[in-house]
Amino acid sequence: MAKLNPYVSFSGNCREAMQFYKQCLGGELVLQTVGEMPAMAAKMPPEMKDHILHSSLTSGGITIMASDLNRNKPVEGNTVHLCINCDSDEEINHFFTGLSAGGTITEALTKMPWGGKYGSLTDQYGKHWVFNFQMG
């Protein structure tokens, strides 16, 4: 059955951002550069060889994929958020604190009427995140 994942675009700082996400979320990070694909590297300027063609961070049920290669220059909007449904109070606090470093907290973690602990932030790379932990 089909699966849906957020795919995040960067302009040359994909490696740095994904390493930051790994620090925050844990998991296993795989990075593939343009230079590792000689057929592709041959068509691109030499300074692009360290750019990330494709990367994925997998931490349990969380998979984030990202790239430096874009058909159009990335424009940061705010209509698509990365939403993490957390498993525990410790985890939501840990993820939220980590990802907000150098970014902006838009809504601090708060207990909401739907019985969740909820918060949102924009990280240092301009990506928007929302977090929820549904409390028992």
Added chain:
Amino acid sequence: MSVIHSYLTFNGNCREAMEFYQDCLGGELSFQTIGESPMAEEMPPPLKESIVHATLTRGPLVLLASDMVSDKGLIKGNAVSLLLQCHSEEEAKEYYTKLSAGGQATHPMEKGFWGAVFGDLTDKYGNQWLLHCTHQKNIPHEKD
């Protein structure tokens, strides 16, 4: 286990858009409106039908959305896309045709150098989709 989903924001047309995505992808769709929520009394009547939270679920596929826009308003970007991982080329092509209706078929499905079938599109609500299928149609199935 913690999970990640894409959460979309709309400006009053969340219901219409999510019904479109349900037509394209199948699955079960549920809505909570402002009128049904504890916020109902604080909001002006025209907003009663606005969607606080919508969920489309089909097996492992989950898409979340809302009409609740932050103070900054809606800013359309292109730096986060929705990657739809399909299990067959037929499935990918069918989704591609449906999702691109009324939108832009920016890069029709074709075989990528890494051996997968891949395409991208911008749907009629301005959201970007990547469709990907690694299934090799011609590989014979193993015998049971």
